[in-house]
Amino acid sequence: MTGQRVQRVAAPLRAQVLEALRQDILAAEFKPGxxxxxxxxxxxxxxxxxxxxxxxxxxxxxxxxxxxxxxGPVVTELTSGDAEALFEVRGALEGLAGALFAERATEEHRERMGKVIRRYARTHRKADLAERLEMKDEFYDALIDGAANPIIDSTLRGIHARVQMLRGLSLQAEGRGAETVRELTAIHDAAAVRRDAAAAREACEDHVRNAAATALRELAARQPHDG
Structure with a gap:
């Protein structure tokens, strides 16, 4: 197994190693358990x-x-039950965040969201997993900041950290990139353009449901089966 050689430039060494190991785990260079x-x-x-x-x-x-x-430390193993529970809570919170974004987001928040979605649409086919995850993080930064609720901020960011491995599975699935573009565009249209809180909530929940279905399918395919 060959790893990413850490370059001792720019970012502090610890940050470079953190990012390298994080991406190796998300890319399944290290297996669950x-x-x-x-x-x-x-x-x-x-x-x-x-x-x-x-x-x-x-x-x-x-x-x-x-x-x-x-x-000692092992790569976290998420069961299907763990994943379903995380996605249930994520869907509820992101739906609420979308509704609040529609009601509270400033013009800057709306512009940030639109900008990252356009970049994702333009580059996701060529971008590697790390770049796609970074763009999704930027999208959620805009969504959460625009929702202007500190409890959603801290809780949803914690859930996103735990669901990162599942997000990596979902984003790597064939065809998921184009689906993600359509879903994020629908969120932006409802929340940032039309400022329709109910439609924004529904669009966010739909995105999480689809991501969950894909991630759970990929998770099941990677886990050993008896018999």
């Missing part, structure tokens, strides 16, 4: 144990890594 052995990670990314431990602690808080007694 696989132990993340410090010595191997040090060799893979050519960094010290101190840096690796800091990165593992951060990924633990994000939900991508789980510390298991007597085993």
């Amino acid at each position: 696989e132990r993340l052995v410090e010595a191997r990670l040090c060799a893979r990314y050519e960094v010290s144990r101190t840096v690796v431990r800091e990165v593992l602690r951060q990924l633990d808080t994000e939900g991508l890594v789980t510390t298991v007694p007597n085993r």
Whole structure:
């Protein structure tokens, strides 16, 4: 297994390793349940144990890594039940965020949302997974900021951190990119253009339902089956 060589420029070393390991997990370079052995990670990314431990602690808080007694850190294993529960809560909160965005968002928020959706539509076919995830994060930054509710902000960002692995599965599915463009465009039209709170809520919930269906299908395909 070859990892991303960390370049000791620009961003602090810890941030570079954090991003490299995060993307390797999302790209399934490390499998769910696989132990993340410090010595191997040090060799893979050519960094010290101190840096690796800091990165593992951060990924633990994000939900991508789980510390298991007597085993240490492993890549988080999400069951279908875990995933369904996360998507249920995500759908409810994003629907509310969409409705509040329609009512409260400033012109700047609306412009930010439209800008990132246009960029996603233009580049998603050529963009790698990291770039697509970054654009989705920018979309949600605009949605959450425009909703102007600090409880939604903290709660939904926490859920997004835990659902990141599932989002990676969904975005990599064949045909999902074009579907995502249509769904985000519908959210923008309802929330930012027409300022229709009910339609914005419905568009957000529809996007999460479709993402959930795709992610759960991909998750099932990657898990071993008995028999």
